[in-house]
Amino acid sequence: xxxxxxxxxxxxxxxxxxxxxxxxxxxxxxxxxxxxxxxxxxxxxxxxxxxxxxxxxxxxxxxxxxxxxxxxxxxxxxxxxxxxxxxxxxxxxxxxxxxxxxxxxxxxxxxxxxxxxxxxxxxxxxxxxxxxxxxxxxxxxxxxxxxxxxxxxxxxxxxxxxxxxxxxxxxxxxxxxxxxxxxxxxxxxxxxxxxxxxxxxxxxxxxxxxxxxxxxxxxxxxxxxxxxxxxxxxxxxxxxxxxxxxxxxxxxxxxxxxxxxxxx
Numbered sequence: 473x474x475x476x477x478x479x480x481x482x483x484x485x486x487x488x489x490x491x492x493x494x495x496x497x498x499x500x501x502x503x504x505x506x507x508x509x510x511x512x513x514x515x516x517x518x519x520x521x522x523x524x525x526x527x528x529x530x531x532x533x534x535x536x537x538x539x540x541x542x543x544x545x546x547x548x549x550x551x552x553x554x555x556x557x558x559x560x561x562x563x564x565x566x567x568x569x570x571x572x573x574x575x576x577x578x579x580x581x582x583x584x585x586x587x588x589x590x591x592x593x594x595x596x597x598x599x600x601x602x603x604x605x606x607x608x609x610x611x612x613x614x615x616x617x618x619x620x621x622x623x624x625x626x627x628x629x630x631x632x633x634x635x636x637x638x639x640x641x642x643x644x645x646x647x648x649x650x651x652x653x654x655x656x657x658x659x660x661x662x663x664x665x666x667x668x669x670x671x672x673x674x675x676x677x678x679x680x681x682x683x684x685x686x687x688x689x690x691x692x693x694x695x696x697x698x699x700x701x702x703x704x705x706x707x708x709x710x711x712x713x714x715x716x717x718x719x720x721x722x723x724x725x726x727x728x729x730x731x732x733x734x735x736x
Contacts, residue, residue, distance in 0.1 A: 488513075488660030530597045539595050543604055547573050550608045558619040562730045564720045569615065577607055580705045604700070611709050614658040618710045619717070620733070622647075622654035627732035629727065634726075643722040644699075651714050658710045662703055669699065677692040 493512065497670055498506045530538050551570040553563045583603055585591065591599045626633060626647065636646035678695035721730045 488523050496582075526534075527597070527601065530601070534593070534595075534638075536593075536595045539597050541599050542597075542601060546604060546608055547577065547600075549611055551690060553612055554619070558616045559733050560619050560623060560730075562721075564604060564730055565618055565717055568713055568716035568720050569619075570614065571716055572709045573608065573611065575712055576705045576709035578605065580701050584701060585695070589641050607696055607702060607705050610662070613708050614706045615713055616663065618654040618658040618714055621657045622650050622714055622717070623651045623732050625653055625729075628650060628726065637726040643724070643726040647718055647722065648725065651718070654714055655707070655710055659703075660708055666703065669695075671679075686696075709716070712721045 491509070495506055495509060497503070498509065506554045528543070530542060547570070551566070551573055554569050554573075555565060581600070584603055585594050585599060629650070632649070633646050637643065672696055681691040681694060721728055723729055
């Protein structure tokens with residue numbers, strides 16, 4: 473297989489000029505996203521540059537404490553991103569979201585590292601950090617969708633919730649249809665991706681390995697493993713987050729103890 477082809481920074485900067493296309497679309501249709509788009513890409517570039525330097529340091533030392541510290545930072549930032557993007561920044565939801573991520577990430581990541589791949593050492597930064605990043609990254613959007621759908625549906629269909637309470641249902645029982653809808657909505661994009669993988673799309677992990685010179689059959693095995701792991705973690709994280717969130721915000725009387733957002 474061929475070696476990795478490096479991309480000079482000046483060529484990367486030149487390629488980035490194609491961003492004028494979405495910026496022009498934004499201006500032409502008055503979407504109001506031009507500033508946000510530029511800010512997002514500048515922020516991403518700065519973050520990736522800093523992370524690249526940090527990962528080079530972490531990989532060279534491969535220290536358990538450093539690796540776990542970075543894993544903790546990734547999880548905290550992920551929880552913050554979920555709350556921010558779902559417009560559900562409320563202190564009662566911080567612990568459920570964070571616990572949902574941690575309780576779903578650790579068993580899946582542990583199974584990958586200790587049961588399947590078995591790198592030496594098991595906390596090898598080369599495996600632990602990229603795998604955790606892929607699992608967390610693909611779970612964030614699912615949690616955002618789940619929270620938006622759950623609380624949005626509860627607001628729009630609050631009469632149904634109150635009716636179930638009046639008939640003697642517990643708050644958790646009355647809110648069960650909203651949990652079901654939220655889980656379905658959160659799983660749908662990932663299921664669509666899984667269905668199209670192979671024939672319609674070549675996922676990023678598999679493409680990256682092939683470009684790096686890995687045998688395609690090995691790349692396929694890794695991609696299958698990561699897609700299974702992502703779907704399991706997504707399903708587990710969304711379910712745990714919703715169940716813990718509703719316990720935190722629904723009083724025994726059924727009263728919702730946080731402001732409900734507009735339905736989406």
